[in-house]
Amino acid sequence: MSEDEHEIEDLQVEVAALLLDYVYAPLLEDQHVRGVLPAPSGAPAVRVALGDGGECDPARLTAYEIPLGSGVELRTPHDVVALLRAVHTGTHIYPSDRVTSVMGMDLYLVDPTQLKEAPFTTDDWAATLLRCLARPSEEQPPVRLRGFLFREGGLLRLYMDSDEASGVIAADVQPGGALTALLAALPSLLGEEWRTSDGADDPHCRYLVDLTRW
Incomplete structure (x- = not known):
């Protein structure tokens, strides 16, 4: 073949x-x-x-x-x-x-x-990202998807845990673009303190990481 x-x-x-x-x-x-x-x-x-x-x-x-x-x-x-x-x-x-x-x-x-191909939607990008996180190719991925929430303005909030940080960490992302690069960088980005806030409005995580402009 x-x-x-x-x-x-x-x-x-x-x-x-x-x-x-x-x-x-x-x-x-x-x-x-x-x-x-x-x-x-x-x-x-x-x-x-x-x-x-x-x-x-x-x-x-x-x-x-x-x-x-x-x-x-x-x-x-x-x-x-x-x-x-x-x-x-x-x-x-x-x-x-x-x-x-x-x-x-x-x-x-x-x-x-x-035909004029229909445009890729925000939900399509989000589903692609979530699928990669929920069904990783590695047996022991560096981060695990614990949950998600669609937010206003086309944002997606990911709830993850990692060997590098305790508890559930949330990350706001803008689905689309270089998803492969984002997936590869997530383990290190979750621990970058200058990106974090205490996530006081969200009781489902220990803290929140803003990755919307990453």
């Missing part, structure tokens, strides 16, 4: 993992994810079935095939979400050669060049 084929397989795994969030929460309006299928014959694409929450009747589901390649680059799982939202925004006319069926579902072959 070639390196490109391995990359497609890994990306299909990542897409399936991300889209799990939209089985219970709607992807857009009343549309939930009811299936994620790797395109057959090793095709560099993923197929996603959408429908009402709890729906299982193939005739009431709609499947979309999203190509995973974008020029010389691969799309990200978040790009797939953006394209799925885009197909449900406005009216889209598909030529007959891009409409077929599979397993009893109507299947639309999406052409990303004909």
Whole structure:
């Protein structure tokens, strides 16, 4: 198997993992994810079935095939979400050669060049950050997520503990941007005293760290 084929397989795994969030929460309006299928014959694409929450009747589901390649680059799982939202925004006319069926579902072959991807929302960024903290790749992460709270102004308050500091520490962050860098820096940032306040208005933490401008 070639390196490109391995990359497609890994990306299909990542897409399936991300889209799990939209089985219970709607992807857009009343549309939930009811299936994620790797395109057959090793095709560099993923197929996603959408429908009402709890729906299982193939005739009431709609499947979309999203190509995973974008020029010389691969799309990200978040790009797939953006394209799925885009197909449900406005009216889209598909030529007959891009409409077929599979397993009893109507299947639309999406052409990303004909769509304007839906923007990544603050909640999307927050969910990505929370997922990374709640399901770390390390067996013993340097910080653990104990809770979270969405705040006014698009802020997210994280409640964490760490081997470096006792008790629960809260951190206010602005979801978005360089999440990887923030995740890597969190263990040391939580202990920077000049960033802290006593968190007197929040009884759920020992102190609060302001990371909104980090």
